[in-house]
Amino acid sequence: MKYLLLLSLAVFFGCESKNPATPTPAPPVTTVDTVGKFQNPVLPVGPDPWVIASDGFYYVMHTTPNSLRIYKTAAMSRLRAARPVTVWTPPATGPNSRDIWAPELHNIGGKWYLYYAADNNGVDATHRMFVLENESADPTTGTWVDRGQLNLPDNKWAIDGTVLQLNGQLYYAWSGWENDLGGSQNVYICKLTNPYTAEGPRVRLSAPTYDWEKQGFGVNEGPEFLVHNNRVFVIYSASFCGTDQYALGQLAADTTANLLNPAAWTKSATPVFGPYASSGTYGVGHNGFFTTPNGAENWIIYHANAAPGQGCGDFRSIRMQPFTWKADGSPDFGTPASLTTLLKRPAGE
Template identity: 75%
Template sequence: MKNFLFLLLLALYACKSADTSSTTPPPPVTAADTVGKFRNPLLTVGPDPWVTYKDGFYYVMHTTGNNLRIYKTRTMSRLAAAPSFVVWTPPATGPNSRDIWAPELHFINGKWYIYYAADNNGADATHRMFVLENESADPTQGTWTDKGQLNVADNKWAIDGTVLQNNGQLYFAWSGWENEQGGLQNLYISKLTNPWTAEGPRIRLSTPDYAWEKQGFGVNEGPEFLVHNDKVFIIYSASFCGTDQYALGQLTATTSANLLDPASWTKSANPVFGPYGLNGTYGPGHQSFFTTPDGKENWMVYHANPGAGQGCGDQRSVRMQPFTWKADGSPDFGQPVPLTQFIKRPSGE
């Protein structure tokens, strides 16, 4: 009898296992799913991505930590196949020798400039912004000249610098500490008299006010300017990148306003992108933007982690997706596209 019961139970278990294994699998990917499309990520490693377009090429940079590297490609969706060029390696010692973060490449008044954050031999409290200049038409060629530290007022901790040219005036925005002891990271702005020289006081435009900006600790960082019609936006990252609550916030002003006046800017009360913790997208942030050469499409490039709890390291990969505009003229970024989903390639590719 025991043997009979054992055989009966074994048969029932086998039937159950067979039933489980017969679950219908997801449909296979077909050629029709992939024609003219791509899937994220563009690069499996690429924190703090930056992209700009000139003369038929996209130029892309991201944090490597130990040098400045530029990718050159005609097709953003095929970035992984693009050649890359190390255009600058830091000195062995000194104020810009370590922790090279969030580089940005800008074409200003006929020359190329790279803005990057660096510190003195790994001492985070010494992080400041630095500038390189290149007169070559192609930023992957020619000579990069060190223009030194961008000496913003108060000379305090500074990272994630970016530039806007509006109504003939250059502006520099960045993330900084209020003092030398760390704590809250705020967003500041200053005039530039030329691409490597700041003028006047640093002016605080934003500090972490809302709970969604204070996860881990209070952070406003990675500011990027985005101009549309008569409005200028600063899209920034909020909360500590070591949490999955990293998300994008938004400041809004008009292009005719005094951009150095904090009263000219309005902060959105809620995140405009993220936080998100599904489909291989955790902690999306530190974005940049481009418009396709035909002017028809707007795209956002950003980083995110593929899994939960992966923090601020090299798990952050480069993704991109299109965005549109709301009726009030502000950007509509939607939600992060799942890694499993195919996206139509940018116009012109």
């Protein structure tokens, strides 16, 4: 009954259940630290992970419902040894006071920008995107200036925002509702005139159309851009995060195309990563990417649960594994690695 109630609330209120008011402790995880090898997870609690590399370090964030924290590490496979720095806490009340979801850190024009979703005192229907700015070279230091709400076109419910810099233009993609009534979540895109100012129109790139995108209810969320050669991809999460069928889908376009034209994008008919229900890997989704300093290796980070039925709470841990490219230039993520798999550490570690 508790699960049915959670699911019914999620259908009406989007992904409110991503972050329960009382976080559920993550199960103990044993990680083998073998020379040159590691095992997932790299962080035992870490919903909605994000990573960006800069000046020899990786900066990692994930959802913590009541703050924004940044991990700084020179070795992603040893992320759990890093100590997070809390760079922002929400006000007691107001439009960005609760349910701080899926933060992302981007360096644009030599400044750091931190994008996050938040709502007004726990009312999920008020979820919008917000922006912070920092001129420091190291985002764990310096002063974060509040740039306020990102004025996305149509001002509808919005979460999971991300940025693409391509051909001199800034684009913003996010997950949202078509109207103010909830229901299916779609992936939208618009232009930015600067890192904290959006420009219309709001264009829907993807809606849940396949059965594998409608488990629990219809969801396309967590869009992330990935550029390779002359192609740009949007890798997104599909199906309700409270199901074990959470998985990654893919949109693809040419880098020279009009990215605001839905017809420029091709959608994969099948998941490109997951779902996978075995060996401690359930509910695979909400990914990010990084490249090793030598440029030779590409890695995907994502969250997953260690057991079935653990849903959208803090059982989700951060995993990572290398990926390659197919002959057509699209990413080949392979199969989610089990918790017993020994993986070679990223180059340079």
